[in-house]
Amino acid sequence: MSTQDDKAKEVSADGAAGPIILFFILGLAATLVFGWVIFPKLLYSQKKQPIDFNHILHVEAVEEGCESCHFFREDGSFSGIPKLAQCVECHEDAQGEDPNEVKFVEEYVANGREVPWLVYARQPDCVFFSHAAHVKKAEMDCGTCHGHIGESEHSRVYEENRITGYSRDIWGKNISGLRKHTWERMKMDDCAECHATKEIKTDVETLPWPINWLPRPYEKQTGNQARVKTVKEACFVCHK
Amino acid sequence: MNIGRRSFLSFVIGGAAGTAITPLPWKLIDDSSIWSQNWPWTPVPPDGEYSQVNSVCTLCPGGCGITLRKVDDRVVKIEGMKGHPINDGGLCLMGLSGLQLLYGPTRVKTPLKRVGKRGEGKWEKISWDEAISEVTKKLADIRSNGESHAVGSIVDSESGTVPNLFKRFLTAYGSPNFMTMPSIQDTYGMTLQLMQGVSAQAGFDAENADFILSFGSGIIDGWGSPVRMFKANSAWKANGKKVVQIEPRLSNTAAKSDKWIPIKPGTEAVLALGLANVIITNSLDSKKISRSTGFESFKKLVQNEYSIDKVSKITGINSATIVSLAKNFARASKPLAICGKGQGSIPGSLNEFMAVHALNALVGNINKEGGVWAVTETDYIKWPKLEMDSVAENGMQKERIDGAGSEYPHANSLLNRLAEVINSGDGSLEVIFVSGANPLYSMPDSKAMKTAFDSIPFVVSFSSYMDETADNADLILPNHVYLERYEDVPTLAGLSKPIVGLTRPVVKPQFDTKHVGDVVMLIAKALGGGMADAFPWESYEACLKETLGVKWDVLVEKGFEFNGDKCILEGDFNFYPEAMKSLSNFTPVSAEGSAISYPLILIPYDTIRLANGYIGDPPFAIKAVEDTVLKGKNSCVEINPKTGKELGLTEGRYASLLTPRGKAKVKVHLYEGIMPGIIALPRGLGHTAYDKYLAGKGCNFNELIGPAEDPVSGLDAAWGIRARLTKV
Numbered sequence: 001m002s003t004q005d006d007k008a009k010e011v012s013a014d015g016a017a018g019p020i021i022l023f024f025i026l027g028l029a030a031t032l033v034f035g036w037v038i039f040p041k042l043l044y045s046q047k048k049q050p051i052d053f054n055h056i057l058h059v060e061a062v063e064e065g066c067e068s069c070h071f072f073r074e075d076g077s078f079s080g081i082p083k084l085a086q087c088v089e090c091h092e093d094a095q096g097e098d099p100n101e102v103k104f105v106e107e108y109v110a111n112g113r114e115v116p117w118l119v120y121a122r123q124p125d126c127v128f129f130s131h132a133a134h135v136k137k138a139e140m141d142c143g144t145c146h147g148h149i150g151e152s153e154h155s156r157v158y159e160e161n162r163i164t165g166y167s168r169d170i171w172g173k174n175i176s177g178l179r180k181h182t183w184e185r186m187k188m189d190d191c192a193e194c195h196a197t198k199e200i201k202t203d204v205e206t207l208p209w210p211i212n213w214l215p216r217p218y219e220k221q222t223g224n225q226a227r228v229k230t231v232k233e234a235c236f237v238c239h240k
Numbered sequence: 241m242n243i244g245r246r247s248f249l250s251f252v253i254g255g256a257a258g259t260a261i262t263p264l265p266w267k268l269i270d271d272s273s274i275w276s277q278n279w280p281w282t283p284v285p286p287d288g289e290y291s292q293v294n295s296v297c298t299l300c301p302g303g304c305g306i307t308l309r310k311v312d313d314r315v316v317k318i319e320g321m322k323g324h325p326i327n328d329g330g331l332c333l334m335g336l337s338g339l340q341l342l343y344g345p346t347r348v349k350t351p352l353k354r355v356g357k358r359g360e361g362k363w364e365k366i367s368w369d370e371a372i373s374e375v376t377k378k379l380a381d382i383r384s385n386g387e388s389h390a391v392g393s394i395v396d397s398e399s400g401t402v403p404n405l406f407k408r409f410l411t412a413y414g415s416p417n418f419m420t421m422p423s424i425q426d427t428y429g430m431t432l433q434l435m436q437g438v439s440a441q442a443g444f445d446a447e448n449a450d451f452i453l454s455f456g457s458g459i460i461d462g463w464g465s466p467v468r469m470f471k472a473n474s475a476w477k478a479n480g481k482k483v484v485q486i487e488p489r490l491s492n493t494a495a496k497s498d499k500w501i502p503i504k505p506g507t508e509a510v511l512a513l514g515l516a517n518v519i520i521t522n523s524l525d526s527k528k529i530s531r532s533t534g535f536e537s538f539k540k541l542v543q544n545e546y547s548i549d550k551v552s553k554i555t556g557i558n559s560a561t562i563v564s565l566a567k568n569f570a571r572a573s574k575p576l577a578i579c580g581k582g583q584g585s586i587p588g589s590l591n592e593f594m595a596v597h598a599l600n601a602l603v604g605n606i607n608k609e610g611g612v613w614a615v616t617e618t619d620y621i622k623w624p625k626l627e628m629d630s631v632a633e634n635g636m637q638k639e640r641i642d643g644a645g646s647e648y649p650h651a652n653s654l655l656n657r658l659a660e661v662i663n664s665g666d667g668s669l670e671v672i673f674v675s676g677a678n679p680l681y682s683m684p685d686s687k688a689m690k691t692a693f694d695s696i697p698f699v700v701s702f703s704s705y706m707d708e709t710a711d712n713a714d715l716i717l718p719n720h721v722y723l724e725r726y727e728d729v730p731t732l733a734g735l736s737k738p739i740v741g742l743t744r745p746v747v748k749p750q751f752d753t754k755h756v757g758d759v760v761m762l763i764a765k766a767l768g769g770g771m772a773d774a775f776p777w778e779s780y781e782a783c784l785k786e787t788l789g790v791k792w793d794v795l796v797e798k799g800f801e802f803n804g805d806k807c808i809l810e811g812d813f814n815f816y817p818e819a820m821k822s823l824s825n826f827t828p829v830s831a832e833g834s835a836i837s838y839p840l841i842l843i844p845y846d847t848i849r850l851a852n853g854y855i856g857d858p859p860f861a862i863k864a865v866e867d868t869v870l871k872g873k874n875s876c877v878e879i880n881p882k883t884g885k886e887l888g889l890t891e892g893r894y895a896s897l898l899t900p901r902g903k904a905k906v907k908v909h910l911y912e913g914i915m916p917g918i919i920a921l922p923r924g925l926g927h928t929a930y931d932k933y934l935a936g937k938g939c940n941f942n943e944l945i946g947p948a949e950d951p952v953s954g955l956d957a958a959w960g961i962r963a964r965l966t967k968v
């Protein structure tokens with residue numbers, strides 16, 4: 001016949017509850033440490049830019065701020081990271097004694113070789129992004145997405161995701177995916193944050209929607225101002 | 241402490257719980273999804289500055305305008321040029337795949353000198369200086385031996401600066417042997433010469449015609465200027481215009497026509513004359529034209545020799561169909577009859593062309609809206625007169641090796657005769673230059689052509705690609721491809737308004753190649769004397785600019801210009817020129833081979849997805865070929881189920897195909913769309929050269945057929961050959 005005592009014995013025969021909890025905590029702690037501390041270190045490799053670039057120095061020397069080098073082409077497309085040809089306009093020969101500049105001139109300018117810059121903000125090819133729409137039309141500041149890069153003296157270490165090959169900047173420095181500032185992350189959610197919330201100078205008409213308590217996803221634009229909110233077929237605005 | 245199973249399990253559970261509240265699983269899911277979208281072999285267009293450049297497609301004689309989309313220095317897409325008079329934004333599969341000919345694996349990257357046996361594929365890279373001095377030395381030796389006429393050249397066409405540089409080079413050197421790749425233009429040119437007394441080309445006002453009678457012309461299979469014909473065909477469909485297609489096989493064109501009339505192959509001329517008979521007998525002909533020269537004899541001929549019953553028997557078309565076709569054609573307000581089979585790469589029988597042209601004349605649509613115009617190109621090539629030295633004069637006195645101008649007085653070039661002349665020992669060449677052409681693949685009886693080439697001691701190819709002819713050359717001096725060079729592209733191709741376009745260097749040359757025009761001039765300059773003086777230009781580009789004069793700026797800006805006009809006709813239309821009476825009396829050309837050993841008749845067919853000239857199908861294009869045309873590594877032979885049954889051949893079986901000229905292993909494709917007793921093979925397959933995407937696929941139709949000389953023109957008029965098909 002089984003009694004309370006017997007049960008207690010059974011448990012203690014295999015060890016008390018204490019070690020079980022201990023092991024649970026041990027397992028929990030080990031994976032927490034692994035997941036939060038070791039995993040990010042394993043996931044990203046650290047790469048140095050081919051040339052250490054001083055933004056402050058350049059911004060001071062040019063007249064039109066960011067757009068002096070990161071300009072819009074005639075057709076409205078954005079040039080992105082400057083090509084060698086633009087750099088050569090000023091750096092045909094080394095202008096100073098900075099070893100970085102000397103290296104740049106000797107290795108790249110002299111050989112006509114493009115600098116293989118590592119692009120922090122590079123997105124997969126399936127992402128279509130128009131700088132003109134954001135900077136020209138919506139008059140957004142470069143820093144909103146790119147942060148204070150223009151105020152850096154040195155190039156940051158480029159952390160490359162070993163699985164995807166993209167920069168850590170896309171997911172964000174914080175491995176949890178949380179961020180404080182708009183420029184700390186560049187995933188789709190971050191785009192969506194503005195696009196879902198910002199009502200921008202546009203009149204939209206809500207289309208009939210059968211379920212009242214569900215948010216209405218479809219809106220029709222009535223004004224001719226480009227819409228910001230996501231509407232039907234909006235996927236193809238960014239995913240061409 | 242006792243670490244038992246439970247402790248371990250709780251460790252694992254703790255671990256799982258812990259993992260779930262770290263970013264690890266979520267981050268890995270996200271990353272692996274991105275990873276899976278970025279396989280390393282997925283092509284990603286480069287990022288950079290976009291631009292667009294207009295140029296001309298030269299992959300076929302169609303002359304379409306193209307717009308190239310570039311990202312920085314890389315071309316990423318070819319599009320049809322909007323507003324271009326030929327193709328207005330349209331493009332064919334070949335044109336679209338052109339980038340693979342620029343960046344693909346089949347290019348010859350530097351001058352090459354053969355080191356192994358011919359065709360063995362062993363080459364040594366040499367410099368341009370070495371290559372040019374090698375050619376120069378050979379040419380200087382031959383010339384000093386007084387054998388200058390033993391040098392020949394084969395180029396793609398007669399017009400344009402590059403062919404004319406070759407011609408000038410040979411003339412100054414002392415050889416009349418300037419040969420061009422044949423096409424229906426040769427026959428149409430001769431037809432117009434004989435019947436209208438003009439030195440002009442046929443221009444078809446297809447867009448305005450309302451009843452199109454096509455004698456086997458592949459309207460949507462690559463005939464004429466292909467994209468233009470596609471557009472015309474769509475417009476006919478949209479506007480309810482009638483298209484009647486006469487051919488033994490249900491081609492794409494036939495399938496899209498309003499009426500397909502199967503005919504015994506090779507009897508098209510007979511049908512045309514039969515139709516003429518109905519039209520004349522029923523007084524449906526245009527009265528104005530009836531009083532023309534030769535009309536009475538023509539009338540007598542068709543009425544006496546081409547009675548409806550007889551025509552019906554010969555062609556296999558029933559009498560009622562013939563009569564109603566003739567009536568419908570003659571009663572249409574803008575009828576148009578065209579000929580030249582498939583894509584028009586075989587010149588065809590002069591009889592047939594004249595008979596068809598006579599039909600046009602009978603219904604009075606010569607030089608009329610919606611009819612056939614005699615058009616001439618403006619000859620903008622006005623180079624200083626050649627000073628010929630005595631060697632050149634002597635050489636130019638000699639007869640051409642192919643008999644054009646002598647044996648066949650109406651012809652300018654008869655490349656189809658070259659192989660036989662050389663192989664039978666009636667003539668020989670010491671050197672041959674080949675540019676923009678691939679005769680070892682695309683001439684009928686290509687094996688005989690290869691044998692002929694084998695006996696030419698020095699073969700120089702200017703090909704940009706490792707094609708069959710380049711593969712069998714001694715020296716390859718690779719030309720830039722069309723996207724890397726300037727060149728004028730005069731286009732006739734059945735247009736009612738000739739056009740000249742300009743290709744331009746859209747990208748800089750990708751390899752160590754040179755413009756063929758420059759190479760010809762460099763060789764001439766190295767030969768010195770009168771040869772050097774004949775080419776006073778610094779470079780090909782300088783020559784082109786000077787030649788085009790005011791046109792240059794227009795062409796650079798617009799990409800094309802109208803170049804020529806419709807001839808104003810003087811004199812009568814001659815229905816029955818002397819040449820026909822004395823030589824052929826409209827007798828049809830028959831197929832080679834005896835009916836006993838070869839009970840079937842093999843005909844070729846063309847499709848828009850297969851190129852069969854100098855350019856081989858690029859990888860994109862060959863992928864688009866249906867598996868009823870090419871199955872695995874075998875060409876499919878089309879055979880009527882009835883004939884298949886008689887021969888015991890079922891769908892998909894291997895069969896051995898034998899003709900008097902060659903044999904091939906093929907797969908059987910039973911097809912209701914081909915007449916019983918007749919079998920068909922596609923042209924454009926069976927390459928042995930180019931790249932792994934094209935080589936070794938299917939069989940080359942040209943290895944199975946031989947040329948058949950037209951008795952009047954001397955041009956190749958072979959439309960098919962007798963054949964035997966057996967199970968294997």
Ligand code: SF4
Nearest residue numbers: 297300302304332335
């Ligand atoms: S039809 Fe001819 S010229 Fe036109 S795009 Fe096609 S290959 Fe080029």
